[in-house]
Amino acid sequence: MSNAYDAIILGAGPAGLTAGIYLARARKRTLIIDEGTAGGQMILSHTIANYPGIIEATGASIARTMVKQAKSFGCEVLSQSKILQMSIEGEVKTVEVEYEGTYSAQAVIIATGGVPRSLGLASEQKYKGHGISYCATCDGEFFTDKEIVAVGGGNSALEEAVSLSRYASKVTVIHEFDHFQAQPWIVEEAKANSKIEYLMNQRIESFEGGDKLESVISTDKATGEKNTTPAEGCFVFIGYIPNTASFEGVLKLNERKEIVADENLATNIPGVFAAGDNRSKKFRQITTAVADGTVAALSAIEYIEKRKGAPA
Numbered sequence: 001m002s003n004a005y006d007a008i009i010l011g012a013g014p015a016g017l018t019a020g021i022y023l024a025r026a027r028k029r030t031l032i033i034d035e036g037t038a039g040g041q042m043i044l045s046h047t048i049a050n051y052p053g054i055i056e057a058t059g060a061s062i063a064r065t066m067v068k069q070a071k072s073f074g075c076e077v078l079s080q081s082k083i084l085q086m087s088i089e090g091e092v093k094t095v096e097v098e099y100e101g102t103y104s105a106q107a108v109i110i111a112t113g114g115v116p117r118s119l120g121l122a123s124e125q126k127y128k129g130h131g132i133s134y135c136a137t138c139d140g141e142f143f144t145d146k147e148i149v150a151v152g153g154g155n156s157a158l159e160e161a162v163s164l165s166r167y168a169s170k171v172t173v174i175h176e177f178d179h180f181q182a183q184p185w186i187v188e189e190a191k192a193n194s195k196i197e198y199l200m201n202q203r204i205e206s207f208e209g210g211d212k213l214e215s216v217i218s219t220d221k222a223t224g225e226k227n228t229t230p231a232e233g234c235f236v237f238i239g240y241i242p243n244t245a246s247f248e249g250v251l252k253l254n255e256r257k258e259i260v261a262d263e264n265l266a267t268n269i270p271g272v273f274a275a276g277d278n279r280s281k282k283f284r285q286i287t288t289a290v291a292d293g294t295v296a297a298l299s300a301i302e303y304i305e306k307r308k309g310a311p312a
């Protein structure tokens with residue numbers, strides 16, 4: 001079988017898998033390469049309740065269905081595959097995969113997603129998915145009438161604290177500095193909210209509980225005083241790391257290292273498109289990733305068709 005494809009998609013999260021479905025269904029020979037497990041961040045989510053058409057399901061089951069759907073149209077999926085090198089600047093793009101060989105394509109869609117920044121504590125790993133979350137939109141409702149903590153002091157931390165106060169009985173914002181890094185109007189809105197309290201200048205030491213989270217332990221950085229904040233949920237909003245390190249110096253990235261793409265999701269390199277959480281955008285959800293995958297695939301199809309029609 002030839003290693004020449006119409007399109008190669010890097011990343012098999014919801015953005016990449018959706019792009020694969022559209023491209024393969026349009027009879028474009030398509031290969032998805034994922035350095036990890038197909039399904040992306042979805043497989044970390046125990047319950048997904050905000051994906052239209054599915055009332056509630058595990059992320060893993062939605063991921064499996066997406067992979068099956070992409071393969072049903074002939075899309076090939078390589079997972080746990082280490083990319084050794086790639087060249088995406090020329091007309092013919094190439095990707096070399098360890099133990100597999102070198103694949104070429106006319107178009108490439110970068111759908112490598114990202115990861116929420118974590119505090120790096122061992123106890124954080126223990127309670128991930130058992131009280132600790134990184135997404136208020138995804139998990140806020142599960143903490144209706146509960147006391148929770150929001151970690152962080154930037155725009156998204158305070159915006160999400162306000163949004164979480166719609167569900168929770170009390171939200172304690174724990175921040176590492178004695179001042180916020182958020183816009184003044186967001187700080188004002190959060191401060192005017194009677195359900196939100198603040199613990200400033202804190203170092204988070206650990207998360208405590210049994211099977212589920214019960215409290216957040218922090219220390220005042222100035223006085224050394226130890227604080228125990230009862231919390232059934234803790235939302236960590238201390239930033240987001242897009243998986244774009246391999247594209248630095250090749251693709252145009254913004255100051256947060258997110259890929260800059262236009263409304264058709266074209267990047268600065270002809271034939272290279274970006275989709276999903278790795279690109280510059282505000283809202284990161286499965287639905288927005290899937291929408292990106294659709295747009296990037298349709299743009300890639302148009303690009304491939306135009307090239308076919310182009311004089312040699």
Ligand SMILES: Cc1cc2nc3c(=O)[nH]c(=O)nc-3n(C[C@H](O)[C@H](O)[C@H](O)COP(=O)(O)OP(=O)(O)OC[C@H]3O[C@@H](n4cnc5c(N)ncnc54)[C@H](O)[C@@H]3O)c2cc1C
Pocket residue numbers: 010011012013014015016033034035036037038039040041042044045047048049050083111112113114115116134135138139243246275276277278284285286287289
């Ligand atoms: C715990 C958790 C719960 C969530 N819950 C919800 C929810 O309930 N509802 C909701 O809408 N959203 C939820 N989200 C957010 C949602 O999962 C993401 O917005 C979505 O998965 C982003 O899709 P993506 O395809 O852009 O990227 P990802 O899902 O991040 O997938 C990217 C894929 O690319 C691969 N990859 C990375 N680098 C490379 C590389 N260099 N080459 C090849 N492959 C690479 C990764 O292994 C990964 O499989 C949740 C996120 C988390 C972490």
